[in-house]
Amino acid sequence: MHSDTTNSSTPLLRATGLSKSYKMGRGSLQVLQSLDFELQRAEVCAVMGSSGSGKSTLLQILGLMDSCDSGSIEFNAKEISKLSAKKSAMLRAEQLGFVFQQFHLIHELSALENVLLPRRVACGLSWFSKRQAEYHAARQLLHEVGLEERMTHRPSQLSGGEQQRVAIARALISSPPLILADEPTGNLDSETGGRILELLLKMARERSTSVLLATHDSAVAAMCDRTIHLSDGQIVD
Numbered sequence: 264m265h266s267d268t269t270n271s272s273t274p275l276l277r278a279t280g281l282s283k284s285y286k287m288g289r290g291s292l293q294v295l296q297s298l299d300f301e302l303q304r305a306e307v308c309a310v311m312g313s314s315g316s317g318k319s320t321l322l323q324i325l326g327l328m329d330s331c332d333s334g335s336i337e338f339n340a341k342e343i344s345k346l347s348a349k350k351s352a353m354l355r356a357e358q359l360g361f362v363f364q365q366f367h368l369i370h371e372l373s374a375l376e377n378v379l380l381p382r383r384v385a386c387g388l389s390w391f392s393k394r395q396a397e398y399h400a401a402r403q404l405l406h407e408v409g410l411e412e413r414m415t416h417r418p419s420q421l422s423g424g425e426q427q428r429v430a431i432a433r434a435l436i437s438s439p440p441l442i443l444a445d446e447p448t449g450n451l452d453s454e455t456g457g458r459i460l461e462l463l464l465k466m467a468r469e470r471s472t473s474v475l476l477a478t479h480d481s482a483v484a485a486m487c488d489r490t491i492h493l494s495d496g497q498i499v500d
């Protein structure tokens with residue numbers, strides 16, 4: 264379980280006045296416009312909105328994969344939007360889990376090595392002394408997602424649903440307090456997608472891990488604790 268010394272009544276994540284625009288020819292496209300958002304600890308929240316409404320942009324900014332033009336992001340009551348590249352990489356590896364529509368696994372690596380990637384980043388030079396325990400934890404997670412027989416397979420040798428199971432194990436390997444999931448079932452047939460979503464939410468809830476999940480599917484959103492809607496760059500409840 265993740266260690267957390269912050270008062271449990273402060274939100275896990277608080278975005279204030281987030282704005283983001285993309286350059287479009289001579290003009291610009293305002294995607295987020297002074298957006299305010301809070302996510303509580305252990306909360307599972309869906310972000311809905313039509314295609315192009317900015318769901319992925321929001322998750323990428325909150326996950327420090329993209330920068331905002333203005334605004335602040337507090338994570339565990341600490342401002343994180345202006346961290347150095349090195350510190351953001353460390354925060355992503357240790358405190359955040361990511362699940363993407365396109366899985367985003369490294370094709371040259373086995374399922375097991377993919378799950379371990381965030382730990383290699385987080386451990387840095389101490390990797391060698393910690394690797395045995397880390398391998399043990401990764402095997403344990405792959406077992407839990409039902410891939411104990413597939414640990415040495417490459418992503419290309421796995422089905423879409425199996426690849427997303429690897430991504431779920433990777434997202435959980437650092438026991439992060441937050442998982443950001445962008446259309447996690449978008450590339451799967453509805454039956455596989457339903458099972459993957461149930462697995463992700465079950466494992467997150469067992470660990471009191473918060474989840475922010477972008478989806479355009481109201482059936483997916485219905486499985487979350489709360490739904491917010493993105494429209495005109497802001498959240499409308």
Ligand SMILES: Nc1ncnc2c1ncn2[C@@H]1O[C@H](COP(=O)(O)OP(=O)(O)O)[C@@H](O)[C@H]1O
Binds near residue numbers: 294317319
């Ligand atoms: N890197 C980018 N450069 C320019 N425009 C972008 C970029 N990424 C996204 N957009 C545009 O920003 C808007 C929001 O995109 P996105 O966040 O992907 O929406 P959603 O995930 O809700 O479909 C869209 O109009 C999209 O075309």
Ligand SMILES: [Mg+2]
Binds near residue numbers: 319320446477
């Ligand atoms: Mg998107």
